[in-house]
């Protein structure tokens with residue numbers, strides 16, 4: 001593989017940079033005084049961040065950059081995964097809220113292109129592109145995370161509507177989302193993977209209650225969502241009834257393909273932090289810095305690998321599991337290192353801590369990428385089975401009707 005830009009990529013990168021320079025401020029990734037902060041601890045900060053992210057999304061939409069891998073006729077640029085990756089990497093070097101609507105642009109949009117009706121595509125895609133509608137992903141439940149197909153939220157048909165009841169959890173952005181991409185059990189008499197249906201749900205419909213979960217770093221990122229006899233028009237069903245598992249797999253594949261990229265600070269900023277705290281002569285710290293440098297390089301090459309796989313028409317497969325593991329290891333090892341570099345000041349938080357507590361946020365936030373989008377252990381299972389050819393997990397329930405499965409809650413039957 002050639003790691004240098006191809007002539008096409010050189011031209012494209014220059015075009016992307018020219019556009020970004022004209023519309024945003026480039027960050028100095030070598031300086032600790034230019035660390036990116038984009039967090040909100042209060043409703044007002046949430047609103048302000050959302051407004052800023054929406055403004056940026058609409059600016060991009062004006063010139064076809066809001067979802068550049070979407071076809072041009074749908075408002076994108078029809079870019080290959082490789083070129084879309086080049087744009088994402090360039091955008092990450094600017095002081096913008098670039099990833100706030102990725103559930104819509106990277107996950108829901110492509111899934112609706114694959115499974116949605118023409119009417120659904122016409123209605124939803126332009127609204128996703130301009131962030132007129134913000135989406136959340138209503139998959140995980142208290143009893144169904146890694147074993148997502150075991151979900152028990154049920155949808156029962158009543159004339160032209162589904163009546164949906166159950167509980168979702170860990171729903172990122174549900175507290176400000178307009179629409180939810182929901183998986184519900186519509187047939188408990190068949191095995192668990194076969195009785196699921198996907199649908200779009202209005203997050204402000206009667207019966208939807210969103211309860212934000214405040215995290216250890218003081219921010220609200222995800223929520224519990226309670227659904228009590230919520231009425232959903234059958235026209236909002238996405239894909240065929242009973243084939244929600246296949247629809248969900250499309251969405252999860254798109255999610256894994258979009259995970260990666262930046263981890264909050266550059267290697268140069270890390271070295272600067274070590275220097276600022278007088279730790280660069282410490283041999284164990286030097287060794288750990290070298291480890292971080294190596295990890296960053298590996299991540300860069302894994303990124304090429306994932307994009308090359310998609311560029312050659314292969315869907316993102318086990319490469320994205322390897323990538324996901326490498327990203328979460330970077331968060332974990334880097335999160336511990338930054339706090340150690342700050343010494344006693346590492347125990348402070350918020351405005352009392354050095355650099356406004358940015359490194360404390362990174363330390364406390366390290367668990368999110370290790371769990372979200374499939375846990376590290378689940379990624380290891382995928383690599384074990386699909387790359388190393390190890391025997392599969394024992395799956396005793398795959399041919400048993402969902403309602404026959406022993407469960408702590410009977411909500412889905």
Ligand SMILES: Cc1cc2nc3c(=O)[nH]c(=O)nc-3n(C[C@H](O)[C@H](O)[C@H](O)COP(=O)(O)OP(=O)(O)OC[C@H]3O[C@@H](n4cnc5c(N)ncnc54)[C@H](O)[C@@H]3O)c2cc1C
Pocket residue numbers: 136137138139140141142143144145146147169170171172173221222367368369371372373374375376377378381393
């Ligand atoms: C930051 C973040 C954002 C998220 N956003 C969303 C969202 O927007 N929408 C949504 O639907 N969900 C979301 N999630 C939920 C996420 O998908 C689940 O947390 C994840 O799939 C794990 O499920 P669980 O929490 O139920 O843990 P469990 O599945 O109960 O796992 C508990 C432990 O058991 C291990 N384990 C489970 N099964 C196996 C196995 N077969 N082999 C080995 N180990 C196993 C796990 O690795 C874990 O350590 C988010 C999570 C996080 C952290």
